[in-house]
Amino acid sequence: MNKINSYSTGLVAGLAVFFGLMVGAIIMLISGFNPVTGYISLLQSALGSSLNIGEVLRAMTPLILTAAGFLVAQAAGFFNIGLSGQVWVGWIASTWFVLANQGMNPWILIPVAVIIGALGGAVMGYIPGWLRAQFGASEVITTIMLNYIALYGGNAIVQGLPNKLMATTDMTKTLGNSDSLRWDFLSNLTGGSRLNIGFIIAVVALLAIWFIMKRTTLGFEIRAVGLNPNAARYAGMSAKRNAITAMTISGTLAGLAGATEGLGTYLNIFSQSAAPQVGYDGMAVALLASGSFLGIIFAAFLFSVLSVGGLGMPLATGVPTELVSVVTASIIFFIGANYLIRLILVKLDEDDSKDKDKKKKKAIKANQKEAK
Template sequence: MSNRVKNIIVPIMAVILGMLVGTIIMIVTGYDALAAFTALWNGAFGEIYYTGEVIRQVTPLILAGLSVAFAFRTGLFNIGVEGQLIVGWLAAVWVGVAFELPAVIHTLVAVIASGVAGALWAFIPGLLKAKFRVHEVIVTIMLNYTALHVTNYIIRSVLSEKSDRTEMIKETATLRSSFLEGLTDYSRLHWGIVIALIAVFIMWFLLEKTTRGYELRSVGFNQHASHYAGMNVDKNIILSMVISGAFAGLAGAMEGLGTFGYASIKGGFTGVGFDGIAVALLGGNGPIGVILAALLFGALKVGALNMPLEAGVPNELVDIIIALIVFFVAASYMIRLFIDRISKKGVK
């Protein structure tokens, strides 16, 4: 069996195993698994409103997943997606509140600001990695907390008068659409899904069809060989982190300009950036895989809200299932070993 086929089978088996173990946990703890999954499906796709909410939830997950996946594909591990998302969120809202611009231009400037903010925040670990070989995992984890507390301070002390949130962004900057809301029975679906899909295409085109993308992947695969071939390793490391951070910043704009329309004091992380790691892992760090994984996670998260109401099952069980799926993806070596043994038996 080819590696390409294995790369498709492994995440599918991880999802099946995660669902299976989750079902066993439900049964052992006395819940009706069939009723739970029926409620989950109805809560995600039973009505057009829920479907709109699923797509809305999927939008930032795609961008967060692309951020992690891009870094993975270029040999880096960006754990700082959450922090980059938060600063991107704040930058987008600041532009949305502070400037008076025509409708489409205002939205475009706010979205660009979010990408630039995320890129600048990711530039820090990229520079430290390139120049001083400081591991990006440590720096990005610490910068998550820095981003959280710095943005909270700016919101409380600069963008609002001792309030826990900013003003609502101006209508000219919003991603919300009365057309999409009416189409989905007034869900919070917004035009950000189009931006997310454009970002998917950009990642694929950049990595697969450009010389720069080849250099980025080459440096990630083997820095010494890339340096010997005449590539600027340090420049490519920094560029990789900057692009990854830009995707994460855009994810923040989806929340600031679309779902909420403001930035508020956060008592903790949003979780979207960390979910992006799971999305990238399940999606095999590929653009299409990221879309499918984000759709699965978005459906699980939105559908879970209906489980206590319709089936009396706590929605925390969905978090357990997601954790199990990630576990089986991380333990893909065991799944691959199982597939190899089945293949060998089939050949015999």
């Protein structure tokens, strides 16, 4: 068992990505497409121009924030499936505030709106944390239920906004660049992409969370509770308080992701048929990062390249965009089956050791014969 767990998470994650890409390649071959040209077109569509690179960075923004939120909850021993609902609440709260206060000075309006979005997500994270701490309710069940409450409640709020804020019955008016997170410098730098200040916010938030989790007493207590609640309680740490804190921080980051989506990417609110996908994608990014905050950057980059590059694959090679979802799902599958990957690595090591032992024995016998 120790030998199985001895392999680095980076190696296992890398193999999971490789196996996921191989599954995609096999499906392309079965479907009559050339996997080499398919993946080349994907990379060209994602990284072939400054515009596309800007879109990749823009797509990374909510993934970094939701993945960091998931890791905080995971460190405390919780599985926060409510990220999508928390994103949606943060999106609505921040964008609604800006739409309703467009006469306010933008230097005050936007920071306040971002904070309101983060607080909206924090409330949605606090609720399942409190229910878990007080009643032992499973955060998996409560966050799934809250996703639906956020989705349909949010849609009802959007459709019930004053007519002066609405463009249609299901969509609000669009914000101007001055009332958003858009920055002409970033957009012009990346060929007119939607890259915005939200990316900077995400990187700063990731660094702040890394510092809190790795360098502060609060982070130590959250991790201690996640590793062994009984031992942490014996040491004087409050498992209930840290459970609530971890889920609240997780929700705050997801709400911040929602604010960047509403104020940076879409510049409005519109009714959703399902909870925002970035919440679920953020979970996948966190799983691929394998508990590493630095790994979040690389995992978010990979998923963003797949999502942005996948849009150009049908035009270049005819490969359907759904194949990108298959590749992504395969990567997640192999991350979930990391024990199997580690087992394979152990088997390969054992076979290699046996081969080396055989070669040594042959060499010893040969030397003994020469000596005689």
